[in-house]
Amino acid sequence: MHSTAEISACYANLLVQARALFAGESDLIANAANLAALVFGGLPGLNWAGLYRFDGAQLLLGPFQGRPACARIALGRGVCGSAAMERxxxxxxxxxxxxxHIACDAASRSEIVVPLIDADxxxxxxxxxxSPLHARFGEADRIGMEALCAALVEAARSGAGA
Structure with a gap:
């Protein structure tokens, strides 16, 4: 396994790349598509990375990398629905x-889900x-994923009212 310092450095590099990809683009779906590709290709031990967008009632599948996934998830259901409901x-x-747990891919063993909350x-x-690995995600991953998600939300906010 990699050290916390190595993991943190990897996320710092991903964040720089994500911000460069988001520069000048405020569309959440377009940026999430690039983020999915960036994260899926940039972090070891993953089998799925992507967005579920909230339509006001449920989570709907958005851009992702990996095997086919559930198209709709109710709030409070599974890890994604729990993250959304609990924020x-x-x-x-x-x-x-x-x-x-909703088993879209039977190979998945561990998961991290970050809610995307705007400034309002x-x-x-x-x-x-x-990830297909047990306990793949640690505190450095949580911090790194939350930073990437903050950049994604900030890029979407930059287009609000435009």
Whole structure:
């Protein structure tokens, strides 16, 4: 496994790249597509990375990298629905032990989901990353993913009212 310093440096590099990709683009879907490709290709041990956007009632599948996924997720259902409803990052070491886990890909063992909340407190969606490795995500991943998500939301905010 990599050291916390190596993981943090990897996320710092991803954040620089993400901000460069987002520069001048405020569309959440376009930026999420680039972020999914960046994260999926830039972090080891992943089998899925992508966006579920909130339509006001449920989470709908957005841009992602990985195997086909569930198209719709109710708030409070599974790790993604729990992150959306609770509005807090969920970091699950063993998804099979998570009550109500939705198994889109049976190979997934661990998951991190970050809610995307705008400056007005509105839920935009969730950022979901899965791994076939048990306990793949640690505190450095949480900090790094939350920073990437903050940049994604900030880029979307920069286009508000434009």
């Amino acid at each position: 807090r990052t969920q970091m699950i070491a063993d998804v099979h032990a998570f009550p109500g 407190g509105r839920l935009l969606g969730v950022w979901d990353v899965d």
